[in-house]
Amino acid sequence: MAKGHVRLADVAKAAGVSQGTASNVFSRPEVVREEVRERVLNVARELGYGGPDIKGRLLRAGRVNAIGVAAVEPLTYFFDDPWARSLMTAIGEVCDASGTGIAVVSAMNEERLAWNINSALVDGFILLCVEGGERLVQLTRQRQLPFIALALGIEDETIPAIGIDNISGGAAAARHLLELGHRNIAILSIGDVDGLVGVVAPERVDPEMEATPRDRMHGYWQALADYGIPREAVPIQGTLHDRSSTLMAMEALFSSANPPTAILAMSDKVALFAMQWLAERGLKVPEDVSIIGFDGVPEAAISLPRLTTVAQPFAEIARRSVTAILENAVPENREALDLELVVRDSTAAPRLR
Amino acid sequence: MAKGHVRLADVAKAAGVSQGTASNVFSRPEVVREEVRERVLNVARELGYGGPDIKGRLLRAGRVNAIGVAAVEPLTYFFDDPWARSLMTAIGEVCDASGTGIAVVSAMNEERLAWNINSALVDGFILLCVEGGERLVQLTRQRQLPFIALALGIEDETIPAIGIDNISGGAAAARHLLELGHRNIAILSIGDVDGLVGVVAPERVDPEMEATPRDRMHGYWQALADYGIPREAVPIQGTLHDRSSTLMAMEALFSSANPPTAILAMSDKVALFAMQWLAERGLKVPEDVSIIGFDGVPEAAISLPRLTTVAQPFAEIARRSVTAILENAVPENREALDLELVVRDSTAAPRLR
DNA sequence: GAAGAGTATTGAATCGGTTCAAAAAAATCC
DNA sequence: GGATTTTTTTGAACCGATTCAATACTCTTC
Numbered sequence: 001m002a003k004g005h006v007r008l009a010d011v012a013k014a015a016g017v018s019q020g021t022a023s024n025v026f027s028r029p030e031v032v033r034e035e036v037r038e039r040v041l042n043v044a045r046e047l048g049y050g051g052p053d054i055k056g057r058l059l060r061a062g063r064v065n066a067i068g069v070a071a072v073e074p075l076t077y078f079f080d081d082p083w084a085r086s087l088m089t090a091i092g093e094v095c096d097a098s099g100t101g102i103a104v105v106s107a108m109n110e111e112r113l114a115w116n117i118n119s120a121l122v123d124g125f126i127l128l129c130v131e132g133g134e135r136l137v138q139l140t141r142q143r144q145l146p147f148i149a150l151a152l153g154i155e156d157e158t159i160p161a162i163g164i165d166n167i168s169g170g171a172a173a174a175r176h177l178l179e180l181g182h183r184n185i186a187i188l189s190i191g192d193v194d195g196l197v198g199v200v201a202p203e204r205v206d207p208e209m210e211a212t213p214r215d216r217m218h219g220y221w222q223a224l225a226d227y228g229i230p231r232e233a234v235p236i237q238g239t240l241h242d243r244s245s246t247l248m249a250m251e252a253l254f255s256s257a258n259p260p261t262a263i264l265a266m267s268d269k270v271a272l273f274a275m276q277w278l279a280e281r282g283l284k285v286p287e288d289v290s291i292i293g294f295d296g297v298p299e300a301a302i303s304l305p306r307l308t309t310v311a312q313p314f315a316e317i318a319r320r321s322v323t324a325i326l327e328n329a330v331p332e333n334r335e336a337l338d339l340e341l342v343v344r345d346s347t348a349a350p351r352l353r
Numbered sequence: 354m355a356k357g358h359v360r361l362a363d364v365a366k367a368a369g370v371s372q373g374t375a376s377n378v379f380s381r382p383e384v385v386r387e388e389v390r391e392r393v394l395n396v397a398r399e400l401g402y403g404g405p406d407i408k409g410r411l412l413r414a415g416r417v418n419a420i421g422v423a424a425v426e427p428l429t430y431f432f433d434d435p436w437a438r439s440l441m442t443a444i445g446e447v448c449d450a451s452g453t454g455i456a457v458v459s460a461m462n463e464e465r466l467a468w469n470i471n472s473a474l475v476d477g478f479i480l481l482c483v484e485g486g487e488r489l490v491q492l493t494r495q496r497q498l499p500f501i502a503l504a505l506g507i508e509d510e511t512i513p514a515i516g517i518d519n520i521s522g523g524a525a526a527a528r529h530l531l532e533l534g535h536r537n538i539a540i541l542s543i544g545d546v547d548g549l550v551g552v553v554a555p556e557r558v559d560p561e562m563e564a565t566p567r568d569r570m571h572g573y574w575q576a577l578a579d580y581g582i583p584r585e586a587v588p589i590q591g592t593l594h595d596r597s598s599t600l601m602a603m604e605a606l607f608s609s610a611n612p613p614t615a616i617l618a619m620s621d622k623v624a625l626f627a628m629q630w631l632a633e634r635g636l637k638v639p640e641d642v643s644i645i646g647f648d649g650v651p652e653a654a655i656s657l658p659r660l661t662t663v664a665q666p667f668a669e670i671a672r673r674s675v676t677a678i679l680e681n682a683v684p685e686n687r688e689a690l691d692l693e694l695v696v697r698d699s700t701a702a703p704r705l706r
Numbered sequence: 707g708a709a710g711a712g713t714a715t716t717g718a719a720t721c722g723g724t725t726c727a728a729a730a731a732a733a734t735c736c
Numbered sequence: 737g738g739a740t741t742t743t744t745t746t747g748a749a750c751c752g753a754t755t756c757a758a759t760a761c762t763c764t765t766c
Binding site: 055056074076088095101112144 | 403407411412415417418428429431432438441442445446449452454456457458459461465468469471472473474495496497596632633651657
Binding site: 017018019020031032033056058060062 | 743744745746747748750751752753
């Protein structure tokens with residue numbers, strides 16, 4: 001019948017024991033005599049005390065048992081974007097196993113970002129740095145919590161990060177198509193740069209493109225060069241990594257006089273959209289057009305046809321990041337993990353002409 | 354160069370001001386004289402103080418500015434399941450607008466669940482009660498924070514909940530098919546009950562099925578009855594709401610002598626799997642088979658063909674739940690929101706015979 | 707130059723617990 | 737029965753901030 005809130009101190013007083021004992025009743029029951037324990041518990045029940053408030057404990061302990069995953073994207077990004085979701089799923093698995101909570105923190109605008117990063121109750125951050133990473137890193141560093149960046153394009157070697165080897169991944173993708181016999185290949189690039197939508201000239205890649213797509217591009221080029229195909233011979237269509245710009249890119253690619261027989265897509269997301277466009281156009285995959293994605297998101301495994309792709313080791317990335325945060329042992333040197341070519345049903349030899 | 358951690362008190366002492374003033378420098382800078390402010394700020398920088406620790410503030414303020422979303426599912430559920438994701442996306446949008454954080458809390462096993470619920474730093478919970486909801490509700494109630502249950506099947510009227518009108522939603526779906534002229538309809542049900550996979554006799558629905566699918570079923574039956582079709586005439590195939598059991602169900606449905614011309618699927622997820630099966634079998638949607646889903650997840654809008662469905666008002670559900678938690682004003686009476694029939698390309702009149 | 711009006715700053719209480727050295731009580735031993 | 741050991745309990749410090757009444761400064765103004 002207590003007005004307002006019942007605190008541990010209230011219970012202790014009502015039960016006639018010290019606050020220390022009352023605390024023990026809840027957090028280390030084995031240490032207090034059974035008779036006393038019962039009495040305290042009864043009083044607690046009568047008073048409507050719901051057990052120790054986590055806030056007190058955490059303040060004392062200094063850790064919250066949760067990690068934050070942050071991105072410079074709206075909150076919906078975590079539940080929408082296939083790449084982010086794959087990562088979150090993997091992170092979720094690791095956290096589940098260790099009883100760690102996950103807080104998602106996002107921010108569209110600058111001030112929100114700062115506020116969200118600063119007010120998140122977490123023991124450390126995993127940063128999804130697809131874009132605008134610098135600011136995110138800066139803010140996080142200021143908070144003085146362990147953090148680790150994923151998919152970072154920033155050169156700064158002092159930022160702890162786990163990356164993937166986009167160049168050799170790209171090369172593996174291109175090599176796969178080339179080995180199948182394709183010589184007329186087009187590239188679907190991704191990015192957040194408004195200027196890089198539609199036809200993209202190769203010489204604009206290095207100065208203008210973000211690090212991830214740039215590296216993948218160089219991987220493609222590398223393999224193509226091995227087969228004697230110069231980069232100028234391979235059309236690049238830039239997309240904003242969304243549905244509409246992908247559909248436009250496909251439209252452009254296939255309205256040319258000599259449409260490609262195979263497509264190198266820089267993400268599964270874009271590849272999947274492209275497959276939809278092809279299906280609507282009545283073009284069969286892989287008979288008419290082969291397509292290979294990038295990332296290895298789960299959707300790629302259940303699409304029709306199942307998408308060939310270059311898979312990221314999500315589980316490994318998640319395991320390493322979470323462990324690093326939890327043990328406050330972020331790696332000194334950067335690590336670049338290998339990708340794996342996963343051949344499924346969306347690629348085949350080109351039709352004989 | 355300070356060993357260990359720098360606290361506000363350290364900064365205050367080093368700058369020769371009271372802790373109160375030091376606090377003001379950071380949280381209400383306008384109230385302290387510029388000269389002093391600068392001095393404190395400088396000292397803070399020298400000492401490597403990264404601004405007030407959120408834990409202290411929160412302890413004082415008593416609120417965390419975050420809400421928890423909990424489910425009796427592995428953490429990956431939130432990023433995998435289309436329904437959960439739709440909801441999370443909507444919740445994310447509302448939270449973004451108000452600067453509220455989101456913590457996802459999950460639990461496969463009993464003890465983890467208790468621990469996770471009790472140690473989540475949140476101001477309240479949104480419960481995704483698809484199954485095993487009782488225990489989740491009980492635990493949450495114990496924590497004495499505001500909470501609201503979604504998709505609750507439990508009858509207990511004292512549990513604050515926001516629901517949807519599954520019966521009239523189901524009726525709308527069935528009516529749509531009936532109006533198009535279908536008379537040979539099959540039902541794809543969903544659930545977590547192992548026994549309810551494969552053929553399900555109508556009389557088992559009420560005693561064995563969970564509330565959500567049961568209500569949807571009654572909605573279907575209601576509309577069917579209006580057209581003079583008895584429930585016994587409509588085959589029910591139970592699925593476990595996953596890919597493999599759905600494919601098996603489709604296999605069973607279409608290996609019968611008289612396969613259906615239309616399918617009532619109890620979720621978009623199942624409907625989408627079913628469409629894949631049909632596509633692989635060379636059956637055209639909607640020409641050969643019409644199919645209507647349930648939920649209105651985003652994937653349904655971009656599938657090929659786009660899926661007709663009965664859409665939940667996710668945005669409205671999210672808005673109400675988050676507001677209720679944040680304002681600690683959970684509704685007394687239960688609310689049931691209306692669903693909306695969204696007609697797209699997966700339903701059409703049956704082929705003339 | 708004193709009274710009055712603002713503005714800045716201080717100090718102590720507070721949030722809700724945990725922890726640990728020391729004291730008290732109970733059990734064991736000789 | 738007293739000394740010793742073991743088990744329980746106590747009380748106060750502590751975690752890292754915010755808050756607010758009270759006090760101490762600065763200006764005005766007459």
